[in-house]
Amino acid sequence: MSLNLSWPAATMRAVVYHGTPFEMMxxxxxxxxxxxxxDVVVRVTTSAVCGSDLxxxxxxxxxxxxxxxxxxAVGYISEIGDAVSSFAVGDYVIIPDTVSEDHLEMEPRSKEYxxxxxxxxxxxxxxxxxxxxPFAEANLIPIPLTHETANSTIERDYLTVSDIFATGWAGIDYTGFEPGDSVAVFGAGPVGLLSAYSAILRGASKVYVVDHVKERLDLAASIGGIPINFADKDPVAQILASEPDGVMRAVDCVGMEALNSSLEMNESIITQQMVDVTHxxxxxxxLGVYRS
Incomplete structure (x- = not known):
């Protein structure tokens, strides 16, 4: 018999998409x-918006x-299945963006989002x-919070492990990064900034961050990145001016909604620019999502 620490109501509030672009309910x-x-059921206390949602x-x-x-998302367990022994009702957890029957790994054999x-x-x-x-013991990540210590500020510190920070870190892994390498990160949204930050934390010699939004580029500079505004000048030329032989690693954090210097959509431009600037x-x- 499962344990229960949730409200008795049969419904809940949620953000729902009905298929009309630019409209959420x-x-x-x-x-x-x-x-x-x-299974477990988690009472969600903090959630985030991802680029994939956009x-x-x-x-x-x-x-x-x-x-x-x-x-x-982050939250605490409100109900727990009979076969779950590693968690208890009331435990705070990070919910990763994917669920697999396997234990957490870089490339699980099967996964769903x-x-x-x-x-x-x-x-x-x-x-x-x-x-x-589902498969709670293989997927949930425990965090050291209680109902007495949890608050929205602390929860946000853990929230990015669910996807954004973990994804940014993995993007650096995918490149074959080694300490001392130079890196170009295309896209300075949340994933791009955390990918750049991951490279900096791991000992990159230089990290170039490509975008056109001033506020994002300012954030990139604040964490030690070198901002490259592709709307001002060809980003390939800007990077090669400082790295004539190219950077050792490059990461796509943009995907299908990439823009050219005229701010017109060009889905293939990031892939080509990465090839052009990589040693x-x-x-x-x-990391960027594409339709095919």
Whole structure:
């Protein structure tokens, strides 16, 4: 018999996408329940918005509508299945963006995403009051918080581990990075900034960050990155002026909504620019999402 620390209501509030670009709704939906003995239900206390959510919001990707949005969250366990022994009701956890039957690893054999509307496991989204997490012991990440110590500021410190920071860090891994390497990060959104920060933390010699939004480039400079504004001048020329042989590593943190210098969409431009700025026998990593 599963333990329960949740409100008795059969519905909850959630952000729902109905298939109309640029339109999201907050509405009542069915509250998740334990379906299998390896499940837990988490009371979501902090959630985030990802660039992937923006692709859906703008109508570029997604599954069969409607579905609940979001795939990054922190919360505490409110219900627990009979086969779950590593967690208890009340434990605070990070919910990763993907769920797998395997233990956490870089490339699980099978995985599904929260909040994309195409889950065979019946996953909902995490921009909701509650979420069911299958195979909880293989997927949830415990964090040292309690009801007495948790607050929104502390939870945000853990929240990016769910996806944004973990993804940015993995993007550097994908390039074959070694300490001392020079790096170019294309895109200075949250993932791009945290990818750049990951490279800096890991000992990069220089980290160039390419974008056109001044506020983002200012943030990149504040963490030690070298800002490159592609709207002012060709970013390849700017980087090669300082790195004539190219950088050793490059990361795409933009994807399908990439823009050229005229701020017109050009889906292939980042891939070409990474090839142009990367040193012979260097490495590239792709984090940006593409349709095919």
């Amino acid at each position: 907050v509405q009542d939906v069915a509250k998740p329940a334990i379906l299998n003995e390896t 692709h859906i919001y703008r109508g570029y990707m997604g599954g069969a509508v409607p579905w609940t949005m979001g795939h990054e 929260f909040g994309f509307g195409n889950s065979e496991m019946g996953l909902g989204g995490l921009q909701a009051e509650y979420a069911r997490v 012979f026998k260097g490495g590239m990593g792709q």
